[in-house]
Amino acid sequence: MKDNCICVLMVxxxxxxxxxxxxxxxxLCFSDVNSNSVxxxxxxxxxxxxxxxxxxxxTHQIGCQSSISGDTGVIHVLESEADLEWPLTKGPNxxxxxxxxxxxxxxxxxxxxxxxxxxxxxVTVVVPNTSPSEFSPHTTCPNENTGVxxxxxxxxxxxxxxxxxxxxxxxxxxxxxxxxxxxxKEDKQCYYDHNRVVNGSxxxxxxxxxxxxSHMFAVTDTATCMRRNDVxxxxxxxxxxxxxxxxxNVWGSIRPYNRSQLGHRDNESVVMxxxxxxxxxxxxxxxxxxxxxxxxFVTLLAAAHALRDVTQVAPPxxxxxxxxxxxxxxxYIGSSRMVYDxxxxxxxxxxxNVHSLLxxxxxxxxxxxxxxxxxxxxxxxxxxxxxxPLPPSSLQRFLRAQNIPGIVLAxxxxxxxxxxxxxxxxxxxxxxxxxxPNMTAEEQLEFLTDTAxxxxxxxxxxxxxxxxxxxxxxxxxxNIKADSKTVTQMLFGFLVQxxxxxxxxxxxPELKDMLSDPPDFYVxxxxxxxxxAKPLTRLVQFLxxxxxxxxxxxxxxxxxxxxxxxxxxxxxxxxxxxxxxVPHNGTEKGxxxxxxxxxxxxxxSPAFDLGExxxxxxxxxxxxxxxxxxxxxFLVASRxxxxxxxxxxxxxxxxxxLVTYFISTKxxxxxxxxxxxxxxxx
Amino acid sequence: xxxxVFFGCAFIAFGPAFSLFIFTIAKDPLRxxxxxxxxxxxxxxxxxxxxxxxxxxxxxxxxxxxxxxIMSGAFSMINTLSDSLGPGTVGxxxxxxxxxxxxxxxxxxxxxxxxxxxxxxxxxxxxxxxxVIVAVLCLHLVVSGLSxxxxxxxxxxxxxxxxxxxxxxxxxxxxxxxLHNLSLLWTCRKSNAETSS
Numbered sequence: 001m002k003d004n005c006i007c008v009l010m011v012x013x014x015x016x017x018x019x020x021x022x023x024x025x026x027x028l029c030f031s032d033v034n035s036n037s038v039x040x041x042x043x044x045x046x047x048x049x050x051x052x053x054x055x056x057x058x059t060h061q062i063g064c065q066s067s068i069s070g071d072t073g074v075i076h077v078l079e080s081e082a083d084l085e086w087p088l089t090k091g092p093n094x095x096x097x098x099x100x101x102x103x104x105x106x107x108x109x110x111x112x113x114x115x116x117x118x119x120x121x122x123v124t125v126v127v128p129n130t131s132p133s134e135f136s137p138h139t140t141c142p143n144e145n146t147g148v149x150x151x152x153x154x155x156x157x158x159x160x161x162x163x164x165x166x167x168x169x170x171x172x173x174x175x176x177x178x179x180x181x182x183x184x185k186e187d188k189q190c191y192y193d194h195n196r197v198v199n200g201s202x203x204x205x206x207x208x209x210x211x212x213x214s215h216m217f218a219v220t221d222t223a224t225c226m227r228r229n230d231v232x233x234x235x236x237x238x239x240x241x242x243x244x245x246x247x248x249n250v251w252g253s254i255r256p257y258n259r260s261q262l263g264h265r266d267n268e269s270v271v272m273x274x275x276x277x278x279x280x281x282x283x284x285x286x287x288x289x290x291x292x293x294x295x296x297f298v299t300l301l302a303a304a305h306a307l308r309d310v311t312q313v314a315p316p317x318x319x320x321x322x323x324x325x326x327x328x329x330x331x332y333i334g335s336s337r338m339v340y341d342x343x344x345x346x347x348x349x350x351x352x353n354v355h356s357l358l359x360x361x362x363x364x365x366x367x368x369x370x371x372x373x374x375x376x377x378x379x380x381x382x383x384x385x386x387x388x389p390l391p392p393s394s395l396q397r398f399l400r401a402q403n404i405p406g407i408v409l410a411x412x413x414x415x416x417x418x419x420x421x422x423x424x425x426x427x428x429x430x431x432x433x434x435x436x437p438n439m440t441a442e443e444q445l446e447f448l449t450d451t452a453x454x455x456x457x458x459x460x461x462x463x464x465x466x467x468x469x470x471x472x473x474x475x476x477x478x479n480i481k482a483d484s485k486t487v488t489q490m491l492f493g494f495l496v497q498x499x500x501x502x503x504x505x506x507x508x509p510e511l512k513d514m515l516s517d518p519p520d521f522y523v524x525x526x527x528x529x530x531x532x533a534k535p536l537t538r539l540v541q542f543l544x545x546x547x548x549x550x551x552x553x554x555x556x557x558x559x560x561x562x563x564x565x566x567x568x569x570x571x572x573x574x575x576x577x578x579x580x581x582v583p584h585n586g587t588e589k590g591x592x593x594x595x596x597x598x599x600x601x602x603x604x605s606p607a608f609d610l611g612e613x614x615x616x617x618x619x620x621x622x623x624x625x626x627x628x629x630x631x632x633x634f635l636v637a638s639r640x641x642x643x644x645x646x647x648x649x650x651x652x653x654x655x656x657x658l659v660t661y662f663i664s665t666k667x668x669x670x671x672x673x674x675x676x677x678x679x680x681x682x
Numbered sequence: 683x684x685x686x687v688f689f690g691c692a693f694i695a696f697g698p699a700f701s702l703f704i705f706t707i708a709k710d711p712l713r714x715x716x717x718x719x720x721x722x723x724x725x726x727x728x729x730x731x732x733x734x735x736x737x738x739x740x741x742x743x744x745x746x747x748x749x750x751x752i753m754s755g756a757f758s759m760i761n762t763l764s765d766s767l768g769p770g771t772v773g774x775x776x777x778x779x780x781x782x783x784x785x786x787x788x789x790x791x792x793x794x795x796x797x798x799x800x801x802x803x804x805x806x807x808x809x810x811x812x813x814v815i816v817a818v819l820c821l822h823l824v825v826s827g828l829s830x831x832x833x834x835x836x837x838x839x840x841x842x843x844x845x846x847x848x849x850x851x852x853x854x855x856x857x858x859x860x861l862h863n864l865s866l867l868w869t870c871r872k873s874n875a876e877t878s879s
Contacts, residue, residue: 038762041777042770072769190774206771206779634770637779642686645783649693652790656698657705664705669867671740671858 044190046210046631050127050183053284054216054624056225056242057331058607058614061218062173063624066122066180070213073097073121074636075191081109088116092202095121097210099191102128105135107170114177122180122212124631125283131425137172137282138422140164146331146619147396149389157389163414165391166421173282173422180212182631183283190633205638212631218242218624223613225622242622246526246604247326248533249334250277250541252304252548254311254320254470256572256597263345269355270319271470273462274335274394275300276328277540278523281424285520290431290495291418293521295455296360297324297540298490302459305547306482307467317471318355322548324540325394326603327523329422331619334603335394339401340618347601351402356469359395361410363458364431364451365417379457384413391416409462428495445492445500452488459487486547494519498539505579506542509591512579514538523603525623530600541600545576549596559593573597687782688767694786695759699752699793707745712737717749739808740801740857747800751793759789778833788829791842795825798846798853805856821845 054063073095076087081104087096096119100109105125113120141160149158156162190208197203218225218241225242253270275297279289288294304322311320327333341347342354366379390396395406411417420426431451435444459482467480493503499515507514514535524534533541552575554562559577562568568575573595580591607618614620663670707713716737737745762785772781799818806814825845831837 036761036765038765038772039768041772041775041781042765042768044774070769206773209769211769632770633774634768635773635779636769637687637771641779642684642690645690645694646686647690648783649690649697649786653693653697653701657701660698660701660705666867669870670854670863672863 042634044633046184046187046633048185049629049631050283050286051212051214051629052177052181052183052282053214053626054218055245056218056220056222056622056624058222058616058620060174060176061220062176063216064177064179064181064214065216066212066214068215070211070215071095071097071121071180072209072211072636074207074209075099075195075633077188077191077195078104078109080104081106081112084109084112086197088112088119091119093207094119097121097212098123099188100125102126103132107172110172110175110177113179114175117177117179120179122182122210123177124182124184124210124212126186127183128425131420131427131429134168134419135425136166136169136419136421136423138166138169138280139171139174140166140169142166142169142329142392142422143331143396145616146336147390147392148399149396154389162387162389165414165416167415168419169421173280180214181283182212182214183286184631187633194635205641206635208633209636210631210633214626214629216624216626218622221614222620222622225624226608226613240625242624243525244604244608245327245330245523245619245621245623246333246337246602246608247278247523248530248537248600249326249338249603250324250537250544250598250600251338252322252544252596252598254307254548254597255315257348258569258571259348259599260571262348264350265348265353268319268349268353270321270349270353271355271466272321272323272357273300273303273466274323274325274357274359276334276394277324277326277521277536278329279426279521280329280422281522283424285522285524286424287422287521288424288427288495288518289422289521290426290428290433291362291364292421292426293328294491294494295362295364295431298487298494299363299455299459299462300324300360301490301540301543301547302456302482302487303463303466304544305486306459306463306480308548310467310472310476310480314473314476316467316473318469320466320470321349322544323394324544326534326537327605327619328394330523330621331605332394332397333523333605333619333621335397336618337603337606338601339397340606341601343401351398351404354398354402354404357395357398357404357406358462358466358469359393359406359408360458360462361391361393361408362416362418363409363411363455365411366409366454366458381409381461382413388414409458431491431495433491433495441497441500444496445489445502446485447492448484448488449491452491453484455491456482456484456487490543493539498535503539506546507539507579508577509579511538526602526604533600537600541598542576542578545574545594545596545598546578549573549576549594549598552593552595554593554595556591556593562595568595574599684769685767687771688763691759691766691782691786692763694783695755695763695789695793696752698790699748699755702748702797703752707748713741713745716742716745717752720746720749739804743801743804744797744857746804747797748793750800751796754796755789755793758792759785778835780835781833784832784835784839787839788842791839791846792825795821795842795846795849798849801853801857802849821849 052064054061054065074093074097076091076096077099078084087094087098098113098120100123102125110123113123142165144159151158194206194208195203222242229240229242276293277297279287279293281287300322307320323338325334325338328335338347339351342350390408391410391412393408395408398404398406418426420430433449433451435447435449439447460480463480463482464477467477468474489502493500498517498519503515504512516535519536519539521536527533554565554575556577558565559575562575563570574597576594576596577591578594605619605621607613607615607620612618707717762782766782771779773779799821802814803818806812806818825842828838828841
């Protein structure tokens with residue numbers, strides 16, 4: 001019944017309670033005519049939910065799954081690990097929905113919940129405000145099956161037999177849970193109102209419950225879901241069940257390559273510089289990878305920028321190619337694809353053209369305790385002994401294919417220094433990115449943080465090393481200096497706020513919406529066209545173009561079709577129309593056309609092109625599809641009340657059947673007194 | 683609140699209407715038409731061959747009243763019923779958790795009330811007793827006004843049921859029933875019981 005429905009007679013009130021007039025309906029109602037206000041009395045939708053989704057590879061499925069109609073459980077806030085006894089064994093109202101504070105999101109608790117999952121409907125983790133002392137849901141040995149070390153090549157170095165790279169890893173990201181796990185903002189009011197356990201006695205109905213929907217379509221492994229994709233395509237209602245992970249690699253070079261000439265180039269010897277772009281976390285799409293990947297690729301971008309001027313004045317003997325790989329967290333999707341393309345003549349160079357490769361890994365702590373007054377490089381590079389294997393790096397994929405001299409630059413001799421490898425906590429705080437208080441966003445953008453200065457040092461060293469490695473003029477080396485302002489702006493944009501004036505100036509005006517905050521660094525599912533590459537990838541593409549390319553005087557139309565002009569060639573360069581940088585003195589420059597030898601190349605694992613979905617050599621990671629993901633909170637009534645309602649209903653039905661039957665059979669006796677006028681006609 | 687509550691409330695709200703339909707309406711197609719279409723008697727008379735009306739005033743009143751009752755019940759209850767299928771119950775924002783049951787009970791009462799009001803109203807029009815019509819209208823207002831007392835369900839549901847019982851008695855008497863008939867029924871049963879024993 002609608003409580004506040006003041007309806008006048010002869011009126012049909014289309015709220016929830018109409019009272020009829022005889023033959024006509026007049027609308028006159030003083031209540032709020034919400035559609036489905038009953039549902040609003042019952043359910044509270046939870047916003048900003050982050051699920052854990054299902055990923056599949058050649059052999060396993062990992063991640064979380066809910067049943068198709070959602071999983072409902074009575075909320076229980078876990079206070080300690082011992083408190084698990086209540087939902088797992090003692091509590092009288094299963095199934096339970098366990099609400100964890102982030103410090104309780106540990107492997108031992110999750111494994112205990114997984115064992116007794118018949119009484120558990122799901123787990124929700126409260127979004128934390130502070131980081132724990134250490135937490136890494138990744139495995140202890142990242143990408144151990146797709147690196148260069150295997151049982152046939154360096155078996156004592158394979159599978160972390162010598163060095164455990166991520167000793168803090170608890171492997172939660174690679175476990176399979178058959179209940180949903182969500183990350184939500186804190187909301188315990190309903191629990192405190194209804195579900196508190198007082199002195200060991202069970203709380204009274206109605207109880208507060210939560211329902212989580214995250215039903216994943218794909219099961220078992222990649223081969224199964226790709227096979228089902230193909231089958232489904234023949235049905236009337238094609239619906240894919242999974243998609244391969246992947247995106248696009250960004251690459252650029254000092255001297256441009258003609259993109260229509262693929263395969264081996266005679267007498268070409270290229271120095272490659274590589275970094276990874278992506279990272280991951282336990283929950284879907286919330287990774288940052290500040291120390292894990294951002295420190296690396298920001299340094300490489302700064303080094304590329306530092307080399308722009310000197311390579312035009314005094315070009316080195318060899319070309320230098322900068323490569324930024326996507327999908328490296330998932331068995332080296334990007335680098336394995338580039339190596340595959342090089343081996344099969346689908347890239348502008350091939351493996352014989354690669355002179356050497358310098359990779360920038362995690363470099364946050366190369367410059368500890370940076371003193372802002374010091375000048376010059378105040379760190380030294382140390383080479384560990386030959387018994388030390390290479391850390392997980394894109395270089396390993398190149399070495400798998402061919403012996404290429406390579407270096408991985410990292411701040412750890414053995415195990416990672418990163419305490420939050422591939423986790424949600426690898427954020428700006430992990431990089432010690434500190435800004436003075438009371439600064440506006442624009443002021444923070446320009447502020448030179450200590451972290452930025454430190455990474456600038458590293459970038460300078462990298463740039464000089466690359467220049468010398470490429471046979472550049474030794475006298476010019478001291479002129480190579482990375483720009484700390486660029487580095488600090490990049491760090492601000494990637495870690496604090498992407499929607500800032502500097503980033504906006506680097507991208508086309510129509511792509512402004514790309515800069516959503518916060519940028520996410522998960523590789524995501526592959527798309528077929530570069531225009532649909534992930535925002536992070538496109539941002540790096542535009543950054544590299546602006547930092548290594550040249551501004552031209554072309555108009556927007558000419559920028560779209562540069563081949564009409566005699567000196568420009570779209571085969572050699574890419575032409576990007578960007579918003580325009582604002583120089584220091586503040587005068588607006590307006591949009592212009594950047595010409596740079598920067599390209600996107602597809603980062604999709606070769607296993608999918610070859611159809612080898614159970615491949616051991618290449619990444620086979622796919623992400624399941626789903627219909628919708630949501631969570632809602634409501635009260636549940638006791639079973640007794642429900643059964644009582646059903647009982648009363650059945651009793652009413654049967655008794656009314658009996659009474660009506662009785663009355664209708666005796667109707668002639670009961671209703672016989674009045675005389676019917678025979679000619680009553682209407 | 684799950685399927686148990688859905689079926690329970692559905693049976694409560696529509697059980698009597700359903701049984702009335704089965705035993706008194708479904709056998710006669712004319713009555714089905716009047717139930718659905720209300721005032722279709724002229725059209726029916728036009729296509730029938732007999733002179734007199736195919737359906738008596740009383741039947742018309744009863745069937746039309748029941749039709750209105752079912753429609754009113756459907757409008758007020760269907761939305762609530764569909765929400766009762768889900769796992770949650772009312773109460774998050776301070777409403778009573780007996781919302782579904784009391785909605786079903788009110789719907790039951792209203793359906794029967796519409797039936798009785800139809801009978802009484804038609805009878806009043808037939809005998810030109812205008813105070814009857816006024817009384818029926820006033821009772822409509824009183825019953826819908828009682829729903830304003832929700833969620834104080836003890837103030838709305840029992841009074842409506844009392845009014846329904848009173849209307850049942852009134853409708854019984856105005857549709858040709860009498861205490862004499864009741865006693866006949868009773869002795870008939872008794873004599874049947876005696877002769878059979």
